[in-house]
Amino acid sequence: MARIPTYDLNDGTTLPAIGFGTYPLRGEDGTAAMVSALEAGYRMLDTAVNYENEAEVGEALRRSSLPRDEVVVASKIPGRHHAYDAAIASVRGSLERLGVERTDLHLIHWPNPSQGTYVEAWRALVQLQRDGLVRSIGVSNFTEEHLTRIIDDTGVVPAVNQVELHPRFPQAGMREVHARLGVRTEAWSPMGKRRAPLEERAVADAADAHGVSPGQVILRWHVQLGSLPIPKSADPQRQRENLDVFGFELSDEEVDAISGLAEDDGRLFGGDPDTHEER
Numbered sequence: 001m002a003r004i005p006t007y008d009l010n011d012g013t014t015l016p017a018i019g020f021g022t023y024p025l026r027g028e029d030g031t032a033a034m035v036s037a038l039e040a041g042y043r044m045l046d047t048a049v050n051y052e053n054e055a056e057v058g059e060a061l062r063r064s065s066l067p068r069d070e071v072v073v074a075s076k077i078p079g080r081h082h083a084y085d086a087a088i089a090s091v092r093g094s095l096e097r098l099g100v101e102r103t104d105l106h107l108i109h110w111p112n113p114s115q116g117t118y119v120e121a122w123r124a125l126v127q128l129q130r131d132g133l134v135r136s137i138g139v140s141n142f143t144e145e146h147l148t149r150i151i152d153d154t155g156v157v158p159a160v161n162q163v164e165l166h167p168r169f170p171q172a173g174m175r176e177v178h179a180r181l182g183v184r185t186e187a188w189s190p191m192g193k194r195r196a197p198l199e200e201r202a203v204a205d206a207a208d209a210h211g212v213s214p215g216q217v218i219l220r221w222h223v224q225l226g227s228l229p230i231p232k233s234a235d236p237q238r239q240r241e242n243l244d245v246f247g248f249e250l251s252d253e254e255v256d257a258i259s260g261l262a263e264d265d266g267r268l269f270g271g272d273p274d275t276h277e278e279r
């Protein structure tokens with residue numbers, strides 16, 4: 001099985017260059033899909049309180065028989081748990097459902113700026129990291145303004161910001177912000193989900209040129225942008241295919257052509273972090 005390269009984080013730890021998205025995998029079929037992903041070689045599972053599948057993630061981990069320290073378990077605090085004590089309780093609840101003593105990455109799922117409490121959730125994550133209940137801490141769907149606010153408040157820079165990022169929404173601006181601050185860019189809906197541009201010329205031509213699938217081209221594009229994608233697939237064959245992106249390289253022109261698929265408002269469901277409210 002090919003080893004997945006790793007990214008260094010600003011807290012001295014590492015993450016695999018590709019992770020596995022677990023939404024909306026649930027129940028016995030969901031657990032089976034996660035076990036199959038671990039068997040395929042994924043070493044990072046992305047879940048969240050709101051996915052209601054943390055128990056399945058924990059079960060898949062145990063069924064895989066992999067050593068605990070070989071798999072990155074990542075979860076997220078929902079909007080309704082932003083207050084300091086609620087955020088601490090949220091992480092403890094995740095640990096219980098996952099059946100682990102520590103998560104390896106814990107994120108604030110959305111900033112919900114109208115609530116005005118994401119700074120409290122960040123203070124809680126900083127404390128939980130000090131207490132050893134979470135390894136790395138980060139955020140999701142934060143803008144530059146939200147990042148600046150939590151960094152100014154605590155002096156702690158998130159290790160990761162998980163943002164919407166795919167060829168129709170390449171996030172050049174946020175990638176620059178992350179590079180400047182030392183935050184790793186993680187990409188949700190990395191294929192573009194139901195709007196995956198699998199048949200667009202830029203993707204299809206590169207797939208033909210390199211003898212790979214369109215999905216592999218999109219994930220390789222992420223790798224070359226320095227983005228950490230977390231594709232979801234319930235299909236064992238596509239799970240394996242999505243990991244097999246380290247044996248070819250796109251040219252600069254191919255990368256630019258795929259970035260050129262950007263649309264003015266390429267977001268999949270209009271999830272603008274300044275206005276989206278996630279419970």
Ligand SMILES: NC(=O)C1=CN([C@@H]2O[C@H](COP(=O)(O)OP(=O)(O)OC[C@H]3O[C@@H](n4cnc5c(N)ncnc54)[C@H](OP(=O)(O)O)[C@@H]3O)[C@@H](O)[C@H]2O)C=CC1
Nearest residue numbers: 021022023046140188189190191192193215231232233234
């Ligand atoms: N932080 C946040 O706010 C958010 C985080 N997320 C996270 O990101 C993860 C991934 O995002 P998601 O929205 O699922 O979108 P993806 O871009 O990962 O797309 C998933 C879809 O693409 C299909 N697919 C996967 N691989 C291929 C391939 N090689 N060729 C063709 N089709 C393929 C899957 O079908 P099939 O299963 O049949 O293979 C599925 O329908 C989620 O699971 C979740 O963990 C998602 C949204 C928001």
Ligand SMILES: O=C(O)C(=O)[C@@H](O)[C@H](O)C(=O)CO
Nearest residue numbers: 023048050109188269271278
């Ligand atoms: O899947 C996620 O992680 C999401 O954040 C989104 O699905 C979001 O929670 C949502 O509600 C989309 O309507």
